[in-house]
Amino acid sequence: MVAKMPTQQTPWQNHLLASLPKETFERIAPHLELVSMPLGEVLYESGDQLHHVYFPTTAIVSLHYVMENGASAEISGVGNEGVVGISLFMGGNTTPSRAAVCTGGYGYRLKAQVMMEEFNRAGPMMKLMLRYTQALITQMSQTAVCNRHHSMEQQMCRWLLQTLDRLPSQELIMTQELIASMLGVRREGITETAGDLQRAGLISYRRGHITVLSRAGLEKHSCECYDVVRKEFHRLLKEA
Amino acid sequence: MVAKMPTQQTPWQNHLLASLPKETFERIAPHLELVSMPLGEVLYESGDQLHHVYFPTTAIVSLHYVMENGASAEISGVGNEGVVGISLFMGGNTTPSRAAVCTGGYGYRLKAQVMMEEFNRAGPMMKLMLRYTQALITQMSQTAVCNRHHSMEQQMCRWLLQTLDRLPSQELIMTQELIASMLGVRREGITETAGDLQRAGLISYRRGHITVLSRAGLEKHSCECYDVVRKEFHRLLKEA
DNA sequence: CGTTGTACGTGCGGTAGCGCACATAACCGC
DNA sequence: GCGGTTATGTGCGCTACCGCACGTACAACG
Incomplete structure (x- = not known):
């Protein structure tokens, strides 16, 4: 590396x-x-x-x-x-x-x-930390709901989008094994889902690298959870 | 009523x-x-x-x-x-x-x-509220994990125990439909699981009432999540 | 430039929980 | 004690995901 x-x-x-x-x-x-x-x-x-x-x-x-x-x-x-x-x-x-x-x-x-x-x-530090904590609570809650009700594909799309939002590029340095352990699913499941997403033209990947080709596509395949969390972070942390 | x-x-x-x-x-x-x-x-x-x-x-x-x-x-x-x-x-x-x-x-x-x-x-009110919020965060986190990995029976036992801890008696006024909607599962699933637990002698129930016969039994059939949350609440809120 | 570790691909049987469609039966008010 | 409402029981096919056991192939390093 x-x-x-x-x-x-x-x-x-x-x-x-x-x-x-x-x-x-x-x-x-x-x-x-x-x-x-x-x-x-x-x-x-x-x-x-x-x-x-x-x-x-x-x-x-x-x-x-x-x-x-x-x-x-x-x-x-x-x-x-x-x-x-x-x-x-x-x-x-x-x-x-x-x-x-x-x-x-x-x-x-x-x-x-x-x-x-x-x-x-x-003062401001406390206010900011508490607001961030509330945003974090929303994310955790949504994770709970998402784990209960949404498909692996939806969850993987959500996860990719959330990770992408934290990076400057369109590329994630990330093995399928790692993604699987994040989502708490089997590695093979991620392999299959990633294959589907690649065939659909939303991502492309090679050994430890995933490149997002269509953010909009991922958003379409993702569940509502991504948007709920994103909006809540924005609402809570825009100003201040 | x-x-x-x-x-x-x-x-x-x-x-x-x-x-x-x-x-x-x-x-x-x-x-x-x-x-x-x-x-x-x-x-x-x-x-x-x-x-x-x-x-x-x-x-x-x-x-x-x-x-x-x-x-x-x-x-x-x-x-x-x-x-x-x-x-x-x-x-x-x-x-x-x-x-x-x-x-x-x-x-x-x-x-x-x-x-x-x-x-x-x-002062004390703020400290207490923040500690409680942290305990709540633990509970939410554990719910997320539990939703991902534990069986319906484990989750139902956990839920019964947590509810029991908030009540003075051993009886819950609660339909299976309601429990199902709490856990985010099918009502029929709860019917079946409740039947199993009753046959195992852990609970008994009739139309909208559930009586816990063996708390220890429920704890055995529950997942670790119940204990993790209980201990964390105790740790965070015992004094103060 | 080949070896080797590591990441990815694939198949197959198993199963928990879903969705639907009903059958039964307890309680509630009259 | 009768009828209706609401809670519970049961069956059946279905699908997503699991667990395991491999095979394949990339890419990094000597």
Whole structure:
């Protein structure tokens, strides 16, 4: 894999950091630490105490739950629109889920203590974090519903779209195995569905790379969940 | 149906209200309004502005999402351990989900403005609400995972146990149709599963009533999700 | 430039849960 | 105690997805 330089990373690539008022941002800016977030890195395990919160810029993190029998399912993804580690300020400090990087890249992290100090000012940072948390709740809820009622093809389209929204290009570096484990389905199922989507001209792929050819097509094959979540994020986080 | 008097209702029957420090509780107490919450009442629809938050005492409320095609699935339940309307203080004021009473009973409600004033003191009320919200997030996450991986029988056992924990007796006033709509499955599926559980001696039922005979048995037939959620609620809300 | 690890393709039987169409039976009001 | 309403029981074909067991082929590296 290419050891890409942190090509022009800035905190503003993260939408939450970008939407903080100048004063607040400048207070935390000195404490923002650029970190590489390589594929597979585990930011926290189920039950771990949090020492940092992470604001991804180019990386994408998957919050998922690993069951007793080893099976797992994604609860929510977090990319440049969000932050990893909300349980810090929500008061629990840990969660029963795990956070792992599913698309390598960069992000900024902030020490727990710094975050808490800013949060406890009960100002813009707190308001923003709470709004983001509510958006995250919507995404989790929708995941629950989607898992219950929608077909694998619909879910895969939704997932591709959500991932695409967090990336600058039309290409995902992503094996079918990985997608399967995100959606909590069999790898073979993804192979078949991906084949269908390719034959339909919506995507093309080769060994670990998926290129989206028709975003509109994916939206048509996706379930309503994609739109519900997207609109809710927009509603909650547009201003502020 | 018996038109039960509000037999000895007190705000302390709601665990959240009960765990507020005296000073905080006394400030809001004059504004707590006892309300009857009959089966089927909708506290808010998708997108509704919230005018109150509700602290159930004997009622149980179901937060669920209704899809475009009319199908639905429960995201989380709320009973005497919780509060309905978190999106008020999280900043969104609305959610894409719906809250409906699925076990009739009573609760206390608080005007939105009063709740916000208390929340904005950034004191015990805020801390408590955020902790509860984190617990709710765990429940929603676990619902997502459960929907993906666990059998109908496991899910039904989990659901019965969670409902039981919110009630004083071993009896649920509940049709199979209603349970089915909560779990987002066919009514016939519940009929069959309920039959199995009855034959196994774990429950007994008649037209709209389910009596739990063996809690331990249900726990054995349930998935890990019940325990994960229960422990997390306990961890987050035991003190404070 | 071939070897090898890893990703992807395919087939096949099994099954949980769905959708529909009814049959039965408990409770409710009169 | 009678009739109607609503809850529950049952059967049947169907489909999506699973679990397993392979075969194939890319692409990276020596």
